[in-house]
Amino acid sequence: xxxxxxxxxxxxxxxxxxxxxxxxxxxxxxxxxxxxxxxxxxxxxxxxxxxxxxxxxxxxxxxxxxxxxxxxxxxxxxxxxxxxxxxxxxxxxxxxxxxxxxxxxxxxxxxxxxxxxxxxxxxxxxxxxxxxxxxxxxxxxxxxxxxxxxxxxxxxxxxxxxxxxxxxxxxxxxxxxxxxxxxxxxxxxxxxxxxxxxxxxxxxxxxxxxxxxxxxxxxxxxxxxxxxxxxxxxxxxxxxxxxxxxxxxxxxxxxxxxxxxxxxxxxxxxxxxxxxxxxxxxxxxxxxxxxxxxxxxxxxxxxxxxxxxxxxxxxxxxxxxxxxxxxxxxxxxxxxxxxxxxxxxxxxxxxxxxxxxxxxxxxxxxxxxxxxxxxxxxxxxxxxxxxxxxxxx
Amino acid sequence: xxxxxxxxxxxxxxxxxxxxxxxxxxxxxxxxxxxxxxxxxxxxxxxxxxxxxxxxxxxxxxxxxxxxxxxxxxxxxxxxxxxxxxxxxxxxxxxxxxxxxxxxxxxxxxxxxxxxxxxxxxxxxxxxxxxxxxxxx
Ligand SMILES: [Zn+2]
Numbered sequence: 338x339x340x341x342x343x344x345x346x347x348x349x350x351x352x353x354x355x356x357x358x359x360x361x362x363x364x365x366x367x368x369x370x371x372x373x374x375x376x377x378x379x380x381x382x383x384x385x386x387x388x389x390x391x392x393x394x395x396x397x398x399x400x401x402x403x404x405x406x407x408x409x410x411x412x413x414x415x416x417x418x419x420x421x422x423x424x425x426x427x428x429x430x431x432x433x434x435x436x437x438x439x440x441x442x443x444x445x446x447x448x449x450x451x452x453x454x455x456x457x458x459x460x461x462x463x464x465x466x467x468x469x470x471x472x473x474x475x476x477x478x479x480x481x482x483x484x485x486x487x488x489x490x491x492x493x494x495x496x497x498x499x500x501x502x503x504x505x506x507x508x509x510x511x512x513x514x515x516x517x518x519x520x521x522x523x524x525x526x527x528x529x530x531x532x533x534x535x536x537x538x539x540x541x542x543x544x545x546x547x548x549x550x551x552x553x554x555x556x557x558x559x560x561x562x563x564x565x566x567x568x569x570x571x572x573x574x575x576x577x578x579x580x581x582x583x584x585x586x587x588x589x590x591x592x593x594x595x596x597x598x599x600x601x602x603x604x605x606x607x608x609x610x611x612x613x614x615x616x617x618x619x620x621x622x623x624x625x626x627x628x629x630x631x632x633x634x635x636x637x638x639x640x641x642x643x644x645x646x647x648x649x650x651x652x653x654x655x656x657x658x659x660x661x662x663x664x665x666x667x668x669x670x671x672x673x674x675x676x677x678x679x680x681x682x683x684x685x686x687x688x689x690x691x692x693x694x695x696x697x698x699x700x701x702x703x704x705x706x707x708x709x710x711x712x713x714x715x716x717x718x719x720x721x722x723x724x725x726x727x728x729x730x
Numbered sequence: 731x732x733x734x735x736x737x738x739x740x741x742x743x744x745x746x747x748x749x750x751x752x753x754x755x756x757x758x759x760x761x762x763x764x765x766x767x768x769x770x771x772x773x774x775x776x777x778x779x780x781x782x783x784x785x786x787x788x789x790x791x792x793x794x795x796x797x798x799x800x801x802x803x804x805x806x807x808x809x810x811x812x813x814x815x816x817x818x819x820x821x822x823x824x825x826x827x828x829x830x831x832x833x834x835x836x837x838x839x840x841x842x843x844x845x846x847x848x849x850x851x852x853x854x855x856x857x858x859x860x861x862x863x864x865x866x867x
Contacts, residue, residue: 476809544804597799
């Protein structure tokens with residue numbers, strides 16, 4: 338179990354609709370919290386990695402602008418992007434920079450101001466998030482892609498629309514107690530009643546997925562500060578170590594994808610690599626954050642991460658096993674569904690949640706039993722990129 | 731003719747496999763086959779990632795395949811709203827050959843079943859665009 342690189346500081350902004358400030362100001366909120374959490378100043382940081390999904394940014398090459406605002410020049414800075422998994426990819430790069438001995442302390446800052454562009458602009462760009470040569474010309478969009486996985490998975494494994502609704506109800510349970518979440522309201526079965534004309538969540542976006550199956554767009558930022566073992570031990574009272582870090586990629590085109598009923602291959606590969614590096618098994622994980630951009634994605638993640646056997650993910654939600662008091666709590670901060678999904682900030686926010694859990698500082702969201710090992714599963718695009726990171730005390 | 735004619739709306743004009751659109755105009759849906767190592771590609775590619783050769787042949791896709799998965803979109807990205815709702819699916823031909831396309835308007839959601847036998851045909855739009863779609867017969 339390697340203990341070479343530790344998280345010494347975490348921060349995130351409130352996730353909101355229509356942030357009243359610029360992207361540099363948004364990034365500052367998360368960075369200041371993380372730096373103060375670590376007990377360092379910008380002079381102590383050797384390099385910064387700035388992460389977002391560029392389709393939402395007006396600012397080209399945002400790394401320089403943000404590094405300057407955060408007081409992180411003249412240290413090296415760079416921009417890293419893998420869409421929705423940008424900030425965990427940033428952490429992967431930071432891990433390599435520190436492990437190689439090139440740097441001792443690296444700050445990874447993820448941000449997204451989805452309201453930076455108009456919704457018409459966003460719709461147009463959304464269509465180009467896929468393979469623009471072979472798929473965007475058909476009018477594809479994210480919900481439709483995840484719906485392809487949901488349809489095949491549900492038909493083969495007996496997962497129902499009610500099971501998916503239960504995932505959303507669970508996320509809303511925790512969105513209510515997470516003051517940083519964008520969606521704070523409870524969700525009940527009535528919200529998903531197709532016979533109720535006022536039930537907005539019941540409207541179908543792309544069969545079989547409904548509005549309520551999709552995550553909440555948000556503006557937000559996150560920051561993770563990482564350090565070498567020597568620095569972490571000197572600076573931090575409660576370092577949280579990266580024990581395993583796995584990543585994978587997949588064909589962008591649906592025509593080159595393996596069996597849709599089995600979920601996302603990137604998640605299986607990344608998880609396997611992370612578990613092997615950490616020298617642990619899924620049973621050792623006490624708390625997890627998974628990429629629930631859609632309800633179906635959480636069920637598929639249960640299986641990719643080995644929390645449930647293939648096809649049996651539904652049992653975990655039916656038995657409430659992934660609630661805070663269950664054997665494997667998942668997304669007890671509200672997840673992407675309720676906390677919100679500011680694309681480039683999401684992975685860093687997931688890491689913050691796990692770090693706080695392992696330190697015993699998660700407040701109302703704290704899972705019982707003093708968890709010692711936590712896991713983050715962060716997916717970019719429709720399983721185009723996948724990162725799984727295992728953390729330990 | 732360039733690749734800008736492909737699809738309901740194209741985002742690509744220059745590509746080495748633009749001839750795909752000429753074939754589509756002749757009613758054929760074609761993939762590429764590497765002459766050197768025999769790798770088959772759909773969507774077609776100009777270059778083989780397996781052996782690095784760029785010496786490719788065209789081959790016609792099988793007539794029948796199985797519908798692996800599908801969806802019907804009730805919202806659309808900008809520029810596609812006029813077609814809503816529309817189906818999309820993946821056809822599996824076996825031997826690692828699959829195809830992604832829209833589903834013909836003639837095929838209703840209630841009729842769609844996993845593994846049902848389907849065929850894929852060229853479809854022409856009023857504005858001159860050309861694509862291919864999944865149909866029953
Ligand atoms: Zn070849």
